[in-house]
Amino acid sequence: MSVVRIPPTLRTDTGGEREVIAEGDTVRDLLDDLTARFPTLESKLEYANVYVGGEDIRTRDGFETRVSASDTVILLPAMAGGSPAESAPHFPRS
Amino acid sequence: MATSSETPTVSLREAADLLAGEALFLDVREQGEWDLGHVPDALHIPLGLLEDRAADKLPDRERDIVVYCAHGRRSLAALATLRALGYGRSRHLSDGFEEWEKSGFPVVVPSTLEPDQRRRYSRHLLIPELGEAGQRRLLESSVLLIGAGGLGSPASLYLAAAGVGTLGIVDDDVVDESNLQRQIAHSTQRLGDPKVESARDTLTALNPDVKVKTFNERLTSENIDRILAEGWDVIVDGADNFPTRYLVNDASVWHGIPVVHGSIYRFEGQATVFKPGEGPCYRCLFPTPPPPELAPSCAEGGVLGVLPGVIGSLQANETIKLVAGIGEPLIGRLLLFDALSATFTEVALRRDPNCPVCGEHPTVTEYIDYAEFCAA
Numbered sequence: 001m002s003v004v005r006i007p008p009t010l011r012t013d014t015g016g017e018r019e020v021i022a023e024g025d026t027v028r029d030l031l032d033d034l035t036a037r038f039p040t041l042e043s044k045l046e047y048a049n050v051y052v053g054g055e056d057i058r059t060r061d062g063f064e065t066r067v068s069a070s071d072t073v074i075l076l077p078a079m080a081g082g083s084p085a086e087s088a089p090h091f092p093r094s
Numbered sequence: 095m096a097t098s099s100e101t102p103t104v105s106l107r108e109a110a111d112l113l114a115g116e117a118l119f120l121d122v123r124e125q126g127e128w129d130l131g132h133v134p135d136a137l138h139i140p141l142g143l144l145e146d147r148a149a150d151k152l153p154d155r156e157r158d159i160v161v162y163c164a165h166g167r168r169s170l171a172a173l174a175t176l177r178a179l180g181y182g183r184s185r186h187l188s189d190g191f192e193e194w195e196k197s198g199f200p201v202v203v204p205s206t207l208e209p210d211q212r213r214r215y216s217r218h219l220l221i222p223e224l225g226e227a228g229q230r231r232l233l234e235s236s237v238l239l240i241g242a243g244g245l246g247s248p249a250s251l252y253l254a255a256a257g258v259g260t261l262g263i264v265d266d267d268v269v270d271e272s273n274l275q276r277q278i279a280h281s282t283q284r285l286g287d288p289k290v291e292s293a294r295d296t297l298t299a300l301n302p303d304v305k306v307k308t309f310n311e312r313l314t315s316e317n318i319d320r321i322l323a324e325g326w327d328v329i330v331d332g333a334d335n336f337p338t339r340y341l342v343n344d345a346s347v348w349h350g351i352p353v354v355h356g357s358i359y360r361f362e363g364q365a366t367v368f369k370p371g372e373g374p375c376y377r378c379l380f381p382t383p384p385p386p387e388l389a390p391s392c393a394e395g396g397v398l399g400v401l402p403g404v405i406g407s408l409q410a411n412e413t414i415k416l417v418a419g420i421g422e423p424l425i426g427r428l429l430l431f432d433a434l435s436a437t438f439t440e441v442a443l444r445r446d447p448n449c450p451v452c453g454e455h456p457t458v459t460e461y462i463d464y465a466e467f468c469a470a
Contacts, residue, residue, distance in 0.1 A: 008360045047384040051441045059444050074430075074441060078380040079357040079364065080336045 002030060004073040010048070013040045022073075027052060028063035030073060048077040102173055103188040109160055110199050117158035120184075122172040123191070127164060131195065131203045141168045144175050152181065159184035166190040206230065211303065215257055228418040229257060233303065235417040236260040238326040240313060240342055242289040243267070244402030245332030245356045245409060247279035252410035253330075254297040254304045258417065261297060264309040264321060265289045276399035313338050315461035318345045328413050329353045332406065336383040337464040343368065343376035344461060347452045352423075354412045356405040358397050361433040363405035366424045366443060367412050370452065373425035378446040378453075383464050401433050 004022050006014045014020055015038075024030040027050055035042040050057045051074040057065045067073060104112065113119065119136035121128055128138050139147050141163070152159070159181055163169040169186035176184040187194065195201050205212060205226060207219075211233075218224050218232075237258050239246045242265040250261055267289050269280045277289075284292040290308035297306050309321055313333075318341055331342050331353050346353045352369040355376065368375045408429065415421040430439040450458040 008362050044384075044388050047380070047388060049379060054439075054441045056442065056444060058446070059442070074439070076379075076428075076441070078336070078339075078384060079359050080334060080339055 001069055002067045002071050002073050004030060004034060005075065007048075007075055007077055007079075009077055009079060010041060010044055010075065013044065014038050025066060026063065027057050027065045027067060027073070030067060031063070044077060045075070048075045050075060102177075102185050104160055104185050106187070106189050106194055106197055106199060109162075109187050109194070112158065112160055113200070115158075117160050118152070120152075120159055120161040120172070120176075121163070121191070122161055122168050123163050127191075129204055129206075131201045133162065133191070133194065134200050134202045136162075141172050144172055145179070148176065148179055148181070155180045156183060157181075160187055161185070162187035162191050162194070164190050164192050211257075214301070214303070218256070223420050224418055228420065231418050232257045232414065233259045235327045236262065236325055237328045237330060237413055237417070238262040238264065238321070238324075239330045239332065240264050240338060241332035241334060242277075242279060242293040243273065243332060243334060244276045244358060244397065245406040246330070247277045247293070248403045248406035249330050249332060249354075249356075249409045249413070250279055250293060250297055251300065252407060253413060254301045254306075256410070256414055257301065257303055258413075259303070260305045260307065262307040262309065262321070262324065262326065263290045263293055264311065264313050265293075266310055266312040276397065276402050278403070313341055315341065315463050318342075318461065322349050322351065326351055328416050330409050330413055331355045332402075332409070335466060337466055339376060340383060340464055341461060344451050344458060346370060347375050352416055354409045354416070356402075356409045358401050358405050360396055361398050361401065363401050363431045363433075364428055365405050365408040365412065365431075366428040367416070369416075369423070369425045374443045374445045375449060375452045377451045377458070378449045379443060381446075381450050386465075398433055401431075404431055404433070 001021060001023050004020050006018055006020055011017065020034065022030040022033045024033050031045060052065050052067055053071050119133045121132050121136045121138045122141040122144060124140050137151060139151055159176065161169045161172045161176065161184060166188040173184060173186040207226060215229050218229050219226055235258050237253055239250050239261060242263050253261060269284045269287050269289055269292050271285060273280060274282060279293040279296045280289065288310045290310045294306040294308050297304055311317055322345055329342060329346055329351050333339050333342060342353060346368065347370050350370050352367060354367050356365045357363060412423055415423050426443050428441050428443050447454050450456060
């Protein structure tokens, strides 16, 4: 069980939650628990980096990286914004 | 203090003792040598002018004088001149200034800053880590800002204030009313004007020392090499879209220019430094942009006005450190800021040996113009 920080760009998928408690001893288990509860997260997580204890899981054991209760897990998708979208005429409004 | 025609030379140690007393040090080297450093409070008369100027500059013929040059040859000639003119208490530093400097005796380097620059940058000059040498490096540096918006505004204002000599700004946008809640380089009077022109006027009003080069165009694969060819020490990336982020990254790797990266969304922002060869690049983190359907919806955007002030200022801070060569830049570290909880979090970024651009076997070898997109 660990705290997973939800980045602002993914909060629409977690009902606005900034942090979610997820069950599991490895990153894979935690993410499985998360996506079971918030299914729209799954495809977006493919494009997010995952950090445990401030380290990229790619430099540890990937999805098998062990997570303890004291670890905070950070999800980090790419963010583009410098001046946000409503001022950027290059983005077609939707 | 014993002086006589029998002991016309002084050792380094004796000279140091004389410096603490009333003796006058006379530097007979050329201007260019003097400018690189000299004995504190020394008088400068190049050897060739000594005979003409001595009477004016040295009215007291009874004073203790220590004459020096680089290695002790010109000072010996000067000594003969001085003695012939009646300066009986003059001696020369036979070891010369170079030995003096090497041995760690006091040296001052005359200021190369103009008096108004010394006043303007006085609070920088007071900081030992920066000082005059650091200020000179700032004045001689060139920084390219991608975007004159939320991040580019505070970053460029602080860089201009700090005396970064040349600022380039790339932006093809015009000032819109909805910008003014955060884009502090612009103002209500400039609505509808190109952002690069509005920003240039603001920056040069703040500091006329700064030369601003404007690029009123959108960065593309067509123009990026031309713009980068103007020679930049650092790129400040405050772009608002993925295509530009990837272009800037790939170009920075190929041109070997560090990028100070910042991005913002609502209450949260992040900053890091991508320095080619020393740390990861943007593609080490995110090899390709997310597909359009997974990108954050633009309609859900929005940003707290002060947030780019925090992140853009961090970018200016990192830029100044890179240019001045001080401190520990955010290379290999991503700083996350949450304005609501007022917390900073740091995560480690590592180079990816499989990175498509800076990895061992690059697969991206030319610019890619990714389609502009925005999820519904």
